[in-house]
Amino acid sequence: MSQIIKAENISKHFTIGSQRIQILKNISLTIGKGEFVVVAGSSGSGKSTLLSVLSGLDKPDGGRVELCLRDITPMSEDQLAPVRNTLIGFVFQSFHLIPSLTALENIQFPAELKKDPDATNKAQALLEKVGLSQRANNYPSQMSGGEQQRVAICRALINAPQIVFADEPTGNLDSGNSTAIIELLAKLHEELGMTLVIVTHSRSLAARADRVIVLRDGVIEAGSQL
Amino acid sequence: MNFRFILSEISHSRGQGLIFVVCVALSLVSLVAINSFRRDVNQSLVSDARNLHGGDVIVRSHRPLSPVITKALADLEQEPDTEVSRTWEFYSVARNGSGDKTVLANIKAVDSIYPLYGAVELRSGKNFQQVLQPGTAVVGSSLLVRLDVKEGEQVQVGSKSLTIVDVVEGESQRPVEFFDFGPRIFVSSADLAAMDLMKPGSRVHYKALLRLGEPSMVDEIAAKLQHYTDTGQERVVTYANAPSRVKRFFDNLLFFLSLISVFTMLLAGVGMQSSLAALFRHKEKSLAIIRAVGASGRFLFSHYLVIVFVLSLTGCFVGFLGAYILEKNFTLIFAGLLPDNIKLGLSPVDIFEGTLLGFAVVAFFSFFPLRSITSVKPIAVIRHESTTEQSPTTYLFFVCGVVLFTGLIIRQLDDVKIGLYFVGGTFTLVAMITLLVSLVIVGLRRISGGGLALRQALKSMLRPGNAAKTIMVTLSSALTLLLSIGLVQNDLRSTYISSYPEDAPNLFCIDIQKNQKQGFMELAGDDVELFPVIRARLLSMNDEKIVREKEQKKRGDTLTREFNLTYRAGLLSDEVLIEGDALFGTEELAPGIIPVSILDTVAEMGDMVLGDILSFNVQGLPLEAQVVSVRSRTKSMLYPFFYFVFPEKYLGQAPQTFFAALTVAPEDVGQMENKVVEKFPNISTINVAETAKELGRIMEKLSSVITFFSMFSIVAGLLILVSSILATRLARIQEAVFYKILGADSVFVWKVFILENLILALISSGCALVISQVASWALSTYVFNIEHKAYVLFCVFLVAVSCCIVVGTGVASSISIVRRKPGEFLQKRSVE
Structure with missing residues (x-):
């Protein structure tokens, strides 16, 4: 399996007030193409920060990150823009849908950025796939959490990215919706074959992953990269 | 009252708070500055009213004073400590010694005791009365430039050549020179006859200025003189009630600027409301938490009321500071318009009135956002619920607010009708x-x-x-x-x-005498248009007297001024008939009544309609006329027009002058002016392009x-x-x-x-x-x-x-x- 994500010695700290907190400490890892990886760990262990750094949302203080053999660490925000648009898909705990857009518009937005002439059809197809075609013209505020997350997943997938990063995608959902989202992500991974990196507390999700990386105090717990 | 909460809220609302403060300041800056400026202008013009008008009592006329009033003035001169100074003011063309340069100048002939009050400041610093002697002239500095002459050289005014002996630096009776079309020339009244400029019908302002030995007698003497005046010809005014062209100009300009400032105040009020509403919307969750932990709506209202009060006070302070800076810079903004003796600055009255105004504006525009915070419910911590229902007291407050605000605007504009129009107009504009x-x-x-x-x-x-x-x-x-x-x-x-x-007349010649008509036409060409001008006053309309005081309150043209009547047989090329069958009608009028055609402008000014009877005083003679047609101008430009036109047979013999509109090649205008003035010194020429x-x-x-x-x-x-x-x-x-x-x-x-x-x-x-x-x-x-x-x-x-x-x-x-x-x-x- 060829590697698609490579992190070398990445470190990251935050300063809160006068206190400096080291979140990530010289982490190195590789993730293969089409792999389904779960990042687990207790609160404050640095899971979400790791995901942000791996996906280029945040810059590490030290070390380097490669995505598809391209070093993204020195890239500016504008250089990262096309990488995020075509190579990566994001799913967040708080959904982060654009409130002023309908479900359909939210999904087709990244495709329109790419100037894909088939954006609307692809968005409709994805909505149908997740069983939300009847909600196409609803705004986020008119949908339940589970529905919003399904829309967010569709949005992440519209440009057929090679990697999908999901940060606690079931964190804001009830158990029924959580199960549905887990099933959906697993199903999409199987069908589309993209690399899936999920930060989660969910044991059931972890159980379906190819590999689980456990973080503790900013380092990968020994023997966790199973 | 939890002051720590108040301080913390102010500190955490810096952005919107700052905008609120700036809006309060903005609502006050121009209004306070304008109000203060108005007070300063009035102070400078009115406090020195004797200097401005030049006497305790002033007799004014556009014709030589009647023998009766002349005798009454002569009698008054016999009273101890009473002095009467006479002046003659008119426009005429002045030429340099060689006669190759001309300029339309404002000539003021004065006697040896002028000025009774105030001063004419001279460049030499000498006393005006001692400097101006027969055969000499004291001139405005621009005349030297325009005629290319120096002190000691000659200036030709009419038929008299005068030696320029000094230059005017300032005049208390002419605090602002902005509106005068020609430079000033002071001459001695002893030279008037030799100048040979004043002919029948010439536009001369005759004035007799009185300084009374007993100032308390001002009104009594004025009333006595009024009794002697020819009806509608001479005007007797006192320094306290005399109209001032400068004051009228400032009244109009400041009124207009007040309208703009009130408009700005309203928009700034919308800004206050908008910033407060945004602030409370932003704080909805915090407010809901405060409610959830047991605070009452009254608690929130009272605390935020204090916050609004503090911000408003800050806004008022910033507004006053801005107004002060703005007013201090009025000398730049109004450059050339300000009276020389004006003292600019904010007075305590300005600040007090401004504070009242500021808080009234804040109260009106802050009430609704403030009231909305009392309806924030603790449930808003979890979910937003919009509340749209308004209680009857809200509507009542709104109505009261609008009434109060309208009152404030009326007070600010000092005109009920225009105030109501303004409020109505603003609401209509905003609604549209x-x-x-x-x-x-x-x-x-x-x-x-x-x-x-x-x-x-x-x-x-x-x-x-x-x-x-x-x-x-x-x-x-x-x-x-x-x-x-x-x-x-x-x-x-x-x-x-x-x-x-380009083909329109570009040189106007006024005060052409009847006996000069032929000679003038020979000079200017036979195709020159000559318009007869008969000066008259309108005394009444349908037997209702034209009241001067009422007319003077109007902001535009007034019916009490002297009008130029004319006679002719038909319409001018730029006129159309908009009412009536023919220029002078087709129906027979009652005996003694003559037909008159009026211009739509004057019809509107005096609410005149067909059939109205107008009574004129044509230089002492009464004339009754019936409105038989209304004309309108198809083009508006600098071209002669007359409000009142009569058939020739009724006015042909009245004392009159002629007005000529000449079309001359632009490069020949100066030469033509010289030719006209050389041959007819009393005729004034107006270069239209320069005007x-x-x-x-x-x-x-x-x-x-x-x-x-x-x-x-x-x-x-x-x-x-x-x-x-x-x-x-x-x-x-x-x-x-x-x-x-x-x-x-x-x-x-x-x-x-x-x-x-x-x-x-x-x-x-x-x-x-x-x-x-x-x-x-x-x-x-x-x-x-x-x-x-x-x-x-x-x-x-x-x-x-x-x-x-x-x-x-x-x-x-x-x-x-x-x-x-x-x-x-x-x-x-x-x-x-």
């Missing part, structure tokens, strides 16, 4: 703009095509809490004001100054003053824009971050933000353009009776400037938003 903006927004919501950035910009603009409509209505209102003023000004300039037809230039200069100056004050209203609109961006800052950052996460670069994000502001500006200026075109058309057509043009380039320029300002403000307020990094924002949100 709101309707127009709403229609455009409905249309925009339906747009589904266009580029992604454009669609996003539209969505962002119409996001909840963005106050897009308020911004558009406010900006539109301000721009409507600015555009309307600019368009009417362009119409006026185009009509009277720029587009004066138009002078009018243009005055108009430019006034327009820059008005535009300056109108700009304050634009600031109010921009403040609401900044307030709106602050209010939706979080949503904007979130959107910008989402765009970036989904693959948009910063160019795209900027494009969305710029387009959003550009659309906002385009809609605002578009609506303003539509309404200002309609408004300026109505004003030009119905008020000024001039042609209206669209001035596309001017409008495009103003719209472009407005767009740049709005986009610039929007972009400047958004820089920090666009620069936010996605990871940093998401991290912060997850911490929250």
Whole structure:
């Protein structure tokens, strides 16, 4: 399996007030193409920060990150823009849908950025796939959490990215919706074959992953990269 | 009262709080400065009224004073300590010694005791009475330049050559020179006869100025002299009630600036309301938490009332500071317009009145946002619930507020009718703009095509809490004001100054005597147009006396002034009949009544209609006329027009002069002026091109003053824009971050933000353009009776400037938003 994500010695700290907190400490890892990886760990262990750094949302203080053999660490925000648009898909705990857009518009937005002439059809197809075609013209505020997350997943997938990063995608959902989202992500991974990196507390999700990386105090717990 | 809570709230509401403070300050700056300036102008003009008018009692006339009043004045001169000074003032052409240069000058012939009050300051510093002797002239400095002469050289006035002995530096009776079309020449009254300029019908202002030994007798003496005056010819006034052209000008200008300032105050009030509403919307969750832990609505209301009070007080202070700085700079803004002796500065009365006004404005515009916080429910911690129902007390307060506010505006404008018109007009304007903006927004919501950035910009603009409509209505209102003023000004300039037809008369000659008519025609050519001019006053209309006091309250032309009547058989080339069968009707009139045709302007001025009986005093002789037709001018330009036209057989023998309008090649105008004045020294010539230039200069100056004050209203609109961006800052950052996460670069994000502001500006200026075109058309057509043009380039320029300002403000307020990094924002949100 060829590697698609490579992190070398990445470190990251935050300063809160006068206190400096080291979140990530010289982490190195590789993730293969089409792999389904779960990042687990207790609160404050640095899971979400790791995901942000791996996906280029945040810059590490030290070390380097490669995505598809391209070093993204020195890239500016504008250089990262096309990488995020075509190579990566994001799913967040708080959904982060654009409130002023309908479900359909939210999904087709990244495709329109790419100037894909088939954006609307692809968005409709994805909505149908997740069983939300009847909600196409609803705004986020008119949908339940589970529905919003399904829309967010569709949005992440519209440009057929090679990697999908999901940060606690079931964190804001009830158990029924959580199960549905887990099933959906697993199903999409199987069908589309993209690399899936999920930060989660969910044991059931972890159980379906190819590999689980456990973080503790900013380092990968020994023997966790199973 | 929890003062720590109040301090903390003020400190955490810095953005909107600052906008609120600036809005309060903005509502006061121009209004307080204008009010204070009005007081200063009145102080400088009225406190020195004796110096301004030159006497305790003044007898004025456009004809030589009657023997009766002359005798009464002579008798008064015999009284101890009573002095009477006589002056003659008129325009005439002055020439240099060699006669090759001419200038229309304001001649003032005075006797040896002039001035009784005040002073004529001379460059030499000498005493005016000692300097001005028969055979000499004291002149304004511009005359030296225009005639290219020096002190000690000769100036030719009429048939008399005078030696220039000094230069005028200042005159207490002429505190502002801005409105005088010619430089001043003081001559001795002893030279009047030798100048040979005053002929029957000449436009001379005759004055007798009295200084009384007993000042308490002023009114009594004035009443006594009034008793001797010819009806409607001589006017007797005292220093206390004499009209002043300068004061009238300032009254009108300041009234207009007051209107603009009140308009700005209203827009700034909308800004206050908008910023407070945005602040409370932003704080809804915090307020709900406070309610959830047991605070009452009264607690929230009282504490935020104190916060609003503190911010208002700060705003008032900033406003006074701004007004003080503004007024101190009035010497720059009103350069050339201010009386010499004016002292500018804010008085305690200005500050007291300003504070009252400021708090009234704050109370009116803050009530509704403040009231809304009492209805915040603890459940808002979990979910937002909109409450739309209004209690009857809210409506009652609104009505009371509108009434109180209308009262304040009426007091400010000191005119009930115009105050009500203003309030009604403002409400109508805002309602029209709101309707127009709403229609455009409905249309925009339906747009589904266009580029992604454009669609996003539209969505962002119409996001909840963005106050897009308020911004558009406010900006539109301000721009409507600015555009309307600019368009009417362009119409006026185009009509009277720029587009004066090349083949139109460019040299006017006035005061041509009947016996000079033939000689003048030989000089000027047989095809010259000569208009007879008979000077008269209108005494009554349908037996109702024209009341001077009532007429003087009017802001425009008045019926009490002396009119120029004329006679002729038909209409002029630029006239049409709009009422009546023929110029002098076709029906037989009652015996002793003669027909008169009136111009629509005077018909409107005096509410005159066909059939009205007008009584004139034609230089002592009564004349009864019936209105039989109404005329209108098809073109408006510097061209002779007459309010009242009679058939020749009735006025042909009346004392009259002639007015001639000559069309001369521009390069020959000076030569023609010389020829006319050389042959007929009493005839005054007016170079129309120069007059138009002078009018243009005055108009430019006034327009820059008005535009300056109108700009304050634009600031109010921009403040609401900044307030709106602050209010939706979080949503904007979130959107910008989402765009970036989904693959948009910063160019795209900027494009969305710029387009959003550009659309906002385009809609605002578009609506303003539509309404200002309609408004300026109505004003030009119905008020000024001039042609209206669209001035596309001017409008495009103003719209472009407005767009740049709005986009610039929007972009400047958004820089920090666009620069936010996605990871940093998401991290912060997850911490929250």
